[in-house]
Structures are given as C-alpha cells and as structure tokens.
Amino acid sequence: MIETLRVGAIIVLVVLGLFFTFVSATGVLRLPDVYSRAHTASQADTLGAGFALAAVALALGFGTTSYKTVLLLFFIFITNPTAAHAISRAADEQGIEPWTTDDDRTDRDLYEASEVETDGGVATNGGEQP
Amino acid sequence: MITPFEAVLFAFVLATAITTALLRDVLSVIVVFAAYSLGMALFYAFLLAPDVAMTEAAIGAGVTTLLLLLTLVQTVREDDNRTFEQLNIPALVVFGALLVVLVATLTEFPEAVGSADAPAWSNPAVTQYYIENAFADTGVMNAVTAVLAGYRGFDTFGEAVVVFAAGVSILIVLGREVFTSE
Amino acid sequence: MSANSLLVPVSGSSTERQTVKYAVRRVLDGTGEVRIRFVYVHPPDRTQETSPEEVVADAGLSPEQATRLLDRVAVWAREDAGEDISRLTVETAQIGLTEYLFSPEDLATRLVEETEEHDIPHILLDPEYNPGIGSPLLRPLEYELTRFRECTVEEAPAQLRTRRSPLVIRSTPVQVGSLFLVSFLFYQLLAGQLYWFDLVTGVISATIVAVGLSRVTFHRNPSLRSLSQIGRLILYIPYLLVQIVKSNILIAAVILHPRLPIEPRLTRVRTTVWGGIPVMTLANSITLTPGTLSVRVDGRSLTVHTLVPSAREDLFDGGLERAVRYVFYGRESMKIASPRERGDTKILQPIPGKSDGSDENESPGETGEADETEVSDDREASGDTETSDDREASGDTETSDEQGGEQT
Amino acid sequence: MPVAFITGDLVTDVFLGAAALFMLLAIAMFYRAIKGPTTQDRVLAVNVLGTNTVVILALLGAGLGEPSLLDIALVYALLNFLMAVAISKFTVERGGVL
Numbered sequence: 001m002i003e004t005l006r007v008g009a010i011i012v013l014v015v016l017g018l019f020f021t022f023v024s025a026t027g028v029l030r031l032p033d034v035y036s037r038a039h040t041a042s043q044a045d046t047l048g049a050g051f052a053l054a055a056v057a058l059a060l061g062f063g064t065t066s067y068k069t070v071l072l073l074f075f076i077f078i079t080n081p082t083a084a085h086a087i088s089r090a091a092d093e094q095g096i097e098p099w100t101t102d103d104d105r106t107d108r109d110l111y112e113a114s115e116v117e118t119d120g121g122v123a124t125n126g127g128e129q130p
Numbered sequence: 131m132i133t134p135f136e137a138v139l140f141a142f143v144l145a146t147a148i149t150t151a152l153l154r155d156v157l158s159v160i161v162v163f164a165a166y167s168l169g170m171a172l173f174y175a176f177l178l179a180p181d182v183a184m185t186e187a188a189i190g191a192g193v194t195t196l197l198l199l200l201t202l203v204q205t206v207r208e209d210d211n212r213t214f215e216q217l218n219i220p221a222l223v224v225f226g227a228l229l230v231v232l233v234a235t236l237t238e239f240p241e242a243v244g245s246a247d248a249p250a251w252s253n254p255a256v257t258q259y260y261i262e263n264a265f266a267d268t269g270v271m272n273a274v275t276a277v278l279a280g281y282r283g284f285d286t287f288g289e290a291v292v293v294f295a296a297g298v299s300i301l302i303v304l305g306r307e308v309f310t311s312e
Numbered sequence: 313m314s315a316n317s318l319l320v321p322v323s324g325s326s327t328e329r330q331t332v333k334y335a336v337r338r339v340l341d342g343t344g345e346v347r348i349r350f351v352y353v354h355p356p357d358r359t360q361e362t363s364p365e366e367v368v369a370d371a372g373l374s375p376e377q378a379t380r381l382l383d384r385v386a387v388w389a390r391e392d393a394g395e396d397i398s399r400l401t402v403e404t405a406q407i408g409l410t411e412y413l414f415s416p417e418d419l420a421t422r423l424v425e426e427t428e429e430h431d432i433p434h435i436l437l438d439p440e441y442n443p444g445i446g447s448p449l450l451r452p453l454e455y456e457l458t459r460f461r462e463c464t465v466e467e468a469p470a471q472l473r474t475r476r477s478p479l480v481i482r483s484t485p486v487q488v489g490s491l492f493l494v495s496f497l498f499y500q501l502l503a504g505q506l507y508w509f510d511l512v513t514g515v516i517s518a519t520i521v522a523v524g525l526s527r528v529t530f531h532r533n534p535s536l537r538s539l540s541q542i543g544r545l546i547l548y549i550p551y552l553l554v555q556i557v558k559s560n561i562l563i564a565a566v567i568l569h570p571r572l573p574i575e576p577r578l579t580r581v582r583t584t585v586w587g588g589i590p591v592m593t594l595a596n597s598i599t600l601t602p603g604t605l606s607v608r609v610d611g612r613s614l615t616v617h618t619l620v621p622s623a624r625e626d627l628f629d630g631g632l633e634r635a636v637r638y639v640f641y642g643r644e645s646m647k648i649a650s651p652r653e654r655g656d657t658k659i660l661q662p663i664p665g666k667s668d669g670s671d672e673n674e675s676p677g678e679t680g681e682a683d684e685t686e687v688s689d690d691r692e693a694s695g696d697t698e699t700s701d702d703r704e705a706s707g708d709t710e711t712s713d714e715q716g717g718e719q720t
Numbered sequence: 721m722p723v724a725f726i727t728g729d730l731v732t733d734v735f736l737g738a739a740a741l742f743m744l745l746a747i748a749m750f751y752r753a754i755k756g757p758t759t760q761d762r763v764l765a766v767n768v769l770g771t772n773t774v775v776i777l778a779l780l781g782a783g784l785g786e787p788s789l790l791d792i793a794l795v796y797a798l799l800n801f802l803m804a805v806a807i808s809k810f811t812v813e814r815g816g817v818l
Binding site: 157 | 736763773
Binding site for chain 1: 768771
C-alpha cells in the first residue's frame with residue numbers, strides 16, 4: 001500500500017517536473033526577448049528541476065544518498081536565479097532594450113543592437129589589439 | 131538495442147557538434163560547445179563511466195570555457211554579421227574522405243575489438259595474467275599503473291607528450307601579452 | 313616663507329604621524345608664538361543608503377572616534393614640540409557635522425573659510441589625506457585648493473609606507489573557524505562516510521578554504537544574531553516555495569496561452585532592506601518568483617523586469633520584501649509600508665494608453681533613463697528624490713561582491 | 721553498487737522515459753542556442769540546458785541505480801553556474817572573465 005503510494009507520488013512528481021520544464025522550454029522558444037526568456041529560464045525551469053529531483057530523492061529513499069539530492073536542489077535554487085540575474089544584467093549593460101508590447105523590432109535588430117553596444121569580442125576596443 | 135534515451139542523446143550531441151562547427155561567432159561557439167560537453171557528460175554517465183563523466187563535466191563546462199574565454203581575450207575578432215560559416219568545398223571533400231576512411235576501417239576491424247568475445251573478456255586468463263604477474267614484471271604495486279606505464283609505456287609516453295605540448299601552448303597563448311607588453 | 317601657523321586636515325591615514333612631525337618642525341622654525349590647528353572633516357551622512365552597522369565601514373568616523381583621533385594627533389604634536397612646547401598652541405576642530413560637503417570643491421571652500429576665520433594662511437596636506445569625499449571622477453582636493461589664492465597649500469614630505477600586501481589576512485579567528493567548520497562539514501557530507509582518509513583530506517581542504525577565503529566570505533563576525541536569522545530563514549523558505557508554485561502556475565498559463573498575453577516592463581523599486589546578503593536574498597527571491605526578474609541591483613535600488621501586470625502589482629505590494637525584512641531584521645520591521653505606499657516604485661518604460669508614451673526615439677544604450685513614469689501620479693510629492701543618475705553613482709561593487717561570495 | 725531501490729521495473733521505466741523526454745526538451749531549447757540572436761540568449765539557453773542535464777543525471781542515477789551520478793550532477797550544477805557568470809562577465813567587460 002505504502003509502496004503504491006510512493007510509486008504514485010514519484011510518477012506525479014516526475015510528470016509535474018516534466019510539465020514545468022516543458023513550460024520553460026516553450027517560454028525560451030516563444031518569448032520575444034532575452035529578459036522575458038530569462039524569466040522562464042530561471043523560474044519554471046527551477047521549479048521543474050525541483051519536482052524531478054524530489055522524485056529522485058523519494059526513489060532513492062531517505063538516508064544514504066538522497067541528501068545529495070537535497071543539496072543539489074539547494075544549489076539549483078540559489079545558482080539559477082543568480083545566473084539569470086547575471087545574464088540579464090549583462091544584457092542590460094550591453095544596452096539591449098527590453099521588448100515592449102508595441103515593439104516591432106526583429107531578431108536581427110536585437111542582434112545588431114547587442115553587437116553595436118558591446119565590446120565583447122568585436123574589434124572596437126582598441127586597447128586589446130596587439 | 132538502442133533505447134529512446136540513447137537515440138535522443140545521439141541527436142542532441144550530433145546537433146551540438148554540427149552547430150559548433152557551423153556557427154561563425156566565436157563566443158557563441160564557446161557557449162554551444164559547452165552544450166556539447168553537456169551531452170557528452172550524459173553519454174559517459176549513461177554508459178556507467180562516472181569518473182569520465184565527472185572529468186567531462188569539470189573540463190567541458192568549467193575549464194574549457196574559461197580557457198577559451200581567456201584565449202579570446204587575447205585575440206581580435208573580425209566583425210561579421212553572418213550567423214553561420216559558409217561551406218568550404220575543399221574542406222568538405224577532405225572531411226568526407228576522412229569519414230569514409232574511418233567508417234571503412236571501423237567496419238573492417240576484427241570482431242574482437244569491443245565485442246563481448248574479446249580475449250580480455252572471453253578468456254579470463256589474460257586478465258589473470260596481468261593480475262598475477264604485473265608486480266613481478268614491472269615492480270609497480272598498482273596493477274593499473276603497471277599496465278599504463280609498463281606494458282603500454284610507449285603509448286602513455288606519446289599521450290604525455292601531447293598533454294605537455296598542449297600545456298605549453300596554453301601558457302604561450304595566455305602569457306603572450308606579458309611577453310610583448312614589457 | 314615664514315609659517316607660524318598651519319591648518320592640517322587629518323583623516324587617520326597611515327602617514328599621519330610623519331605629517332604631524334613635519335608640521336611641528338615647520339611651525340617651530342618660525343619665531344614667537346606658533347599654532348597648529350588640526351581639523352577633521354566629516355563626510356556627508358550616508359545613513360540614508362546603508363544600515364547603521366555598515367556606516368562605520370567607509371563613511372568616516374563617528375564624532376567620538378573623530379575626537380579620539382584629534383586628541384591623539386594633539387598629543388603627538390605636543391610630544392614633537394619638546395622643550396618648545398610653551399610657544400606652541402594646538403587647536404582641534406571637527407567640521408562637516410552640520411553641513412553637507414559633497415564634492416572636493418565644497419570641501420576646499422570650507423577649508424579656505426576655516427583658514428580665514430582663524431587667520432591661518434597655510435594649509436598642510438597629508439599626502440595620504442582621504443576625506444572620504446568625492447570620487448575618482450572628480451578633481452582632487454589639491455587641485456580645488458590651488459584655485460584659491462587666499463592661502464598657500466603645501467604637501468607634507470611624508471615617506472609613503474609600502475602598502476600592505478593583499479595576501480595578509482585580516483580576518484578574525486572566529487571567521488576562519490566558522491568557515492573551516494562549515495567547509496569541513498560540507499566535505500564530509502559529500503564524502504558520505506566517515507573514513508580516516510576523508511577526514512584527513514577534509515581537514516586539509518577545509519584549512520585551505522578557511523585561510524584563503526574567510527576574508528571574502530565574511531564581512532563581520534558571525535554571531536548569535538545570525539543564528540536567529542537562520543531560524544527565520546527556515547521559516548521563510550516554505551513561504552517562498554508557496555509563492556513560487558502559485559505564481560509559476562500563473563506564468564505557465566500565460567506562456568502556454570495561444571496569444572501569449574504578456575506586457576513586459578522594466579520597473580524600479582527602492583527597497584527597505586540594507587546590505588549585501590539581505591539585498592541578495594531579496595533579489596534572488598524576486599527572480600525566483602515568476603513574472604519578476606531582477607536585472608540590476610544598485611545599493612537598495614532594484615531594477616526589476618516584470619512580465620505581466622499582475623506580477624508587477626505583487627512586486628509593488630512588497631510581500632517578498634516584507635518577508636525578507638522579517639528574516640533579517642525581525643518581526644518589528646514588518647510594519648514598514650509597502651513600496652507602493654512609500655512611493656518607491658517606478659515603471660521605467662511607458663505603458664501605452666496610460667500616460668505619455670511619446671518619447672520613442674531614445675537611444676538603445678539608455679534603457680529606461682529617458683522617460684520614467686510615476687506609477688501613481690498622486691504620489692509625486694512623496695519624497696522620492698532618487699534620480700536615474702544614482703543608478704551609476706551608487707556602487708556596482710555590491711553586486712559583484714555577492715557573486716564572489718556565491719562562488720566560494 | 722546496489723542501491724536502496726524501491727525496485728519494480730515501472731519506476732525504472734518512468735525515470736528513463738522521463739530522462740528521454742527531458743532530453744527532447746533539451747533539443748528543443750537548443751534551437752534557441754543556435755538562433756540567438758544575442759550572446760545572452762545563447763548563454764541563457766545553455767544555462768537552462770545545464771539545469772536540464774543536472775536533472776537528467778539525477779534521473780539516470782535513480783533509473784540505473786547508480787547514485788554516484790548524483791556527484792556528477794553536483795559538480796555540473798556548480799560549474800554550469802560558473803560558466804554562465806563567466807560568459808556574462810566576459811560580454812560586459814572584455815577580459816573580465818574571472
């Protein structure tokens with residue numbers, strides 16, 4: 001009985017994890033600019049990973065190794081938003097302007113905006129040239 | 131029998147590898163290459179080689195990215211708006227020829243290589259020989275070390291030379307500015 | 313040039329002692345009654361930006377500390393005067409307590425006023441003098457002082473001591489010890505079993521980490537207060553998880569909606585949490601809660617990208633902010649009003665149809681600098697003096713510090 | 721190495737199947753890494769891929785009964801973060817990698 005419950009819980013958790021990761025993937029593909037993509041990347045994905053890792057912890061049983069899953073969960077919950085912040089901050093410093101509803105810029109424009117503003121690899125930064 | 135997981139993983143690794151080759155922007159290539167190493171780490175993990183997977187994780191996601199970025203700092207990139215490389219026909223021909231040679235060689239290998247009937251597996255005496263005689267033959271306590279540094283010492287020596295050369299090249303690339311700016 | 317009186321600004325620098333010695337010798341070269349006036353200049357009050365504990369770090373000394381510094385300097389001067397002490401008058405003063413001296417120019421003007429007031433025509437500057445006023449972008453005090461002709465300025469020929477090497481560890485044993493304990497426990501957790509090899513390597517690794525990184529990890533000694541904070545943090549985690557799940561469902565509905573009904577806007581919130589770790593916790597919580605993403609953190613001011621209006625409303629209602637305040641400052645601080653009520657919120661991009669969205673042709677480099685629409689017009693008088701400039705002015709270092717701590 | 725496994729092929733299948741589906745989602749997200757348009761988009765996509773990989777590693781660890789894969793997942797979780805931050809810093813300030 002308790003085993004059945006556990007298997008059921010595992011399946012539910014895995015499915016929830018898959019669902020939220022699916023939302024994250026959809027968001028990364030559908031949303032218009034890097035800022036809004038960072039939303040789903042940091043959030044839906046973190047929750048999806050959380051559910052899936054909870055399922056793994058449940059399957060491995062409490063004790064021997066499952067605390068590593070908890071550790072993993074902890075890391076993901078701290079590092080994911082920080083990474084998303086770092087990425088969006090980098091985008092902001094490069095002068096990529098957030099997309100708004102009445103915006104008709106294309107991907108091409110966004111790319112060029114980022115290229116003009118950055119010195120990240122483009123040879124505009126004179127000091128770096130040998 | 132190939133599992134669905136393996137099939138998808140194959141597709142992923144192939145996609146990342148091809149994209150790495152095709153993308154024009156070096157920074158993007160570094161990023162995509164990190165994705166490739168994700169796939170490879172998963173492969174090793176799936177093949178139950180956790181130590182190799184761990185190395186791939188550390189090298190692929192961590193060290194390679196940092197080294198490539200540090201190298202990129204020292205270089206100047208041409209400003210180019212194309213996303214993908216143009217196909218270079220001669221290079222493609224060379225690549226195709228190499229592929230044909232490799233595939234032909236691989237299929238012509240004797241069955242023994244990699245198969246379950248390989249002498250190392252089917253004939254436990256081979257393994258047993260190393261276990262029993264490694265110390266007497268080479269004087270090395272650890273059997274793995276004995277095989278690496280003794281029985282196939284030339285091979286290992288070649289590897290060491292390659293790794294050493296790579297290390298020296300990295301130092302030269304990273305240290306270039308120090309040498310020139312003084 | 314016969315100088316029988318000198319004005320010496322002091323700041324407690326490493327060459328202070330030599331400067332005092334030189335000043336005394338300089339005035340005693342003259343004849344008759346001589347005097348030295350030591351002044352300490354208080355930098356502008358920065359308590360607006362930082363919490364009381366952190367003010368001491370870089371924003372000058374408290375009046376009591378300044379008095380002690382001046383007393384010490386006066387004692388040095390009398391000591392150096394030796395038998396000529398009868399001729400020497402030592403005066404001390406503190407300035408800047410009631411004024412707002414913002415730039416080196418203000419400071420120079422004030423110092424020159426001081427010389428006129430007390431009839432001291434010479435200023436002696438310590439080569440390491442650092443009033444804590446101004447920034448590298450502004451012209452230095454020496455330049456500003458030379459613009460005034462009323463007095464002469466001289467720099468004391470103090471020998472610069474070599475700077476301390478950054479490898480010298482200034483951390484306290486408590487910091488090293490607690491970091492050692494934490495990293496050792498973490499190592500054993502990863503090892504998973506108690507075995508002598510793991511214990512020995514764990515001790516070695518934890519020692520390296522503790523000695524090498526304790527300066528990066530801690531700003532002050534961990535105390536019992538941190539323990540109660542950890543306790544409240546454990547209470548905070550379930551609350552955060554509920555928030556995450558709740559709003560994740562909402563965002564999932566938005567993203568899977570065929571028409572993708574999003575309305576992304578950059579907003580800025582001036583939060584009422586102070587210091588590195590609390591702001592990091594708040595910024596990360598904001599990022600974790602779907603619909604809001606912290607793009608920049610400058611001191612207390614967060615630039616947040618919001619995806620949908622409802623997420624924006626939640627952000628302005630300040631539930632998370634209140635919870636983070638509860639974690640770090642206790643129950644009392646929860647009474648502080650929400651950002652919306654304080655008027656500390658701004659939408660940095662115009663909302664079409666709500667207010668002026670006319671200024672379209674701003675350059676892409678100035679995200680949200682050009683038009684800042686107040687959220688609610690009736691709150692314009694509520695004392696939000698923040699300009700978009702302080703986004704650059706207030707230190708970006710805080711964020712990078714946090715990330716540095718994160719990686720350790 | 722045997723694990724505290726709740727046994728039953730159903731759970732193994734669930735984990736391996738979920739791993740395959742996660743991998744499919746990873747391929748979908750990889751499109752963003754190819755497409756860009758900005759470097760930040762690519763870093764973001766690969767960061768999400770990294771989180772996915774961590775999850776897949778954990779699922780494989782549970783599905784194949786190999787808990788040592790969790791260690792790899794831990795290493796990956798930290799290095800993935802490092803990579804995202806390093807590239808972000810690089811794009812802002814050329815050379816400011818570390």
